[in-house]
Amino acid sequence: MQKIEEMDEMIKERNISMENAILLLKHVGYNKVLKKFFSYSFDYSLLSKKMPGMIIEEERRIEDKNERLLVDLCECFALLNFYFISDELLLIIVPRLLKVASKKEENEETQKEAEMALLALSNANTYYDMPKELYLNEMTEIIKCHQEHHNMTRLAFQSAWQFLINRFFTNISLEEVIMNELHFSKEAARELEDLSKSVDWKRKEEGKGEREVKEVSVIKRWLLVIDDFLNSCTLWNEELTGLIRSIVQMIRASRDNHKEILNGCLDSLRCTAINRNVEIDDLLKSGAVDAVLEEMKQSTLDDFILWNCLDFFLNISKRLKEEEEDEMDETKRKELKREILEKMEEEGYEDFIKSFREMIDFLNRKYYDCLSLNISDYFVSI
Template identity: 60%
Template structure:
């Protein structure tokens, strides 16, 4: 059954793991017709697929089995000398991997404490690595908006990340998942920004991980032709990119390490554009968001190839409406920022004018003016379809005037 679960697509998964099926499992446990050890084996594997493949299945959350697991978690945690730590961890993992609802407050501290004990194991053998990977995946199932006190997790998660940076004891997925958990907490606690960027060096680590995996993926090979290892690496790359997208949108402490990360995103976008739309889509949004960040210097975007990416993209014959919107917004942001005179010295103002000249010349080489004119009739349609981006209807706003 576990083998079949691994190969399921979303439709197949939903047809098997229904509310009725979870009811049957719950009833068989009640009648002692099904051993809990077998339930755990099946549900942990099903839950891993649910999380990794983003099936977002809701059946478990509204089932009696979910209620049973919540009660078992509380009851097992109340035990003292008789407490079974392994069983408690299993309950936590099954529950979180399949649950798609807010965790009750009485369970939150239990699951965080329990999973951190598993995730903090430092042995590098395959069995321990798998245990840690599952525990870290479970952390990612805790809703972004759930407030967790720093004292419950920060020291332990920081130690897990730092230890891996020195000893490389985690799998690629477990390491990425530890970062995801920490960045998810950032949205409720802005003070984590300093830890994420300057203490634990997120941008440096994300770049290194992406570049290592990028080299071992054949980007021209279709998904069905890739091996299991290659598919998993692409999954982890996409997960890194999703966290980068979140942080670019919200973080104010980008430092010099970010420059190389921007280059890596450009590289992944160009490699994935033709055959891997989910990945290229995350890349283009991240690069577009970077153009709007005042602490992201335009000359860095130019030097690292972001300008080239958007100019190349606008020349694509298969460009879809949403990407047109991202491209136009990118150049609108760049144009507006370069038209703002600097008040911080003659040197900076001279630099701004020189950068304007370089970008203008680049636009001329690529036939940018003709492209913009060709898109002008679509501006109003794009605004109605992608209202969040709010494009200007004035063509001249998209030009960096020399």
């Protein structure tokens, strides 16, 4: 907060121009959103109070409108304070930034402008119930254009999807567009696979160069948006099974040196086990069950990883109980249960029961979940 206050004072004393202050703060916001850290210092600053009025005044200007300044103001405000915003500002900022992101030139400068605009849009509060007319056609066109021409950076493309998935949280009617028109699962799987190839997984994160650090950051952002989607989706198709396979591959790649990515992947698999629209058969075919069992045997296992793994199996177990899975054929239910049990026995399931029984109560207290104290209940009874 002190640094923002110092900038307020510098502007007041004319040691820095308002335009340069906006540019500087915009890049602060860029790093804030990309690195997922929270700071409320801007919210209480003089600039935060002045900026909405500046945006509205510049937008209403008929003559000598400074388009570049208006975009900078919109991006700066969206990157730093897109949580509480008036409807009037929303109707200015969203179309303005979509216009910047819609430019089709494939030069580096245009790509950077689109990246900044889309990252700012991706920071919009998930709970904003925006009218589809404000963004859907333009964002759909932006995503389709990239699918055909690959005219955006990886971060820009991910940010476009994040904005759209955030809107899905309050508007379930977007699912058809997201799944069947824009093919989110296929695109997310491809991006994870391509990003995985460009990361040296054997090197620890702190030893990576600037470019690789940014790509790792984009992977983390993809995993967050995949989680949000898996928590809410009601449709299912083969493309989603392919996405789970990509997550499984990333679990194995990130296991040694990228604990945050590993946790994100396991959390995504936990979401699939909870979502009753995901077939348990798909979790077997995609390798999700094998990946979680493999993880439970690692010497690097920590509390959060263990909680994700156990909750994954707890939710599958609940769904395979006859009274809770009425639509499943009884023969199929027993077959799936036996197959999962056999996999667990192959991986030393009896040892898991012995090793983890005493930790369940601790994990319950720490993560407020409902893991059974009698872990041997999981899948033992066919």
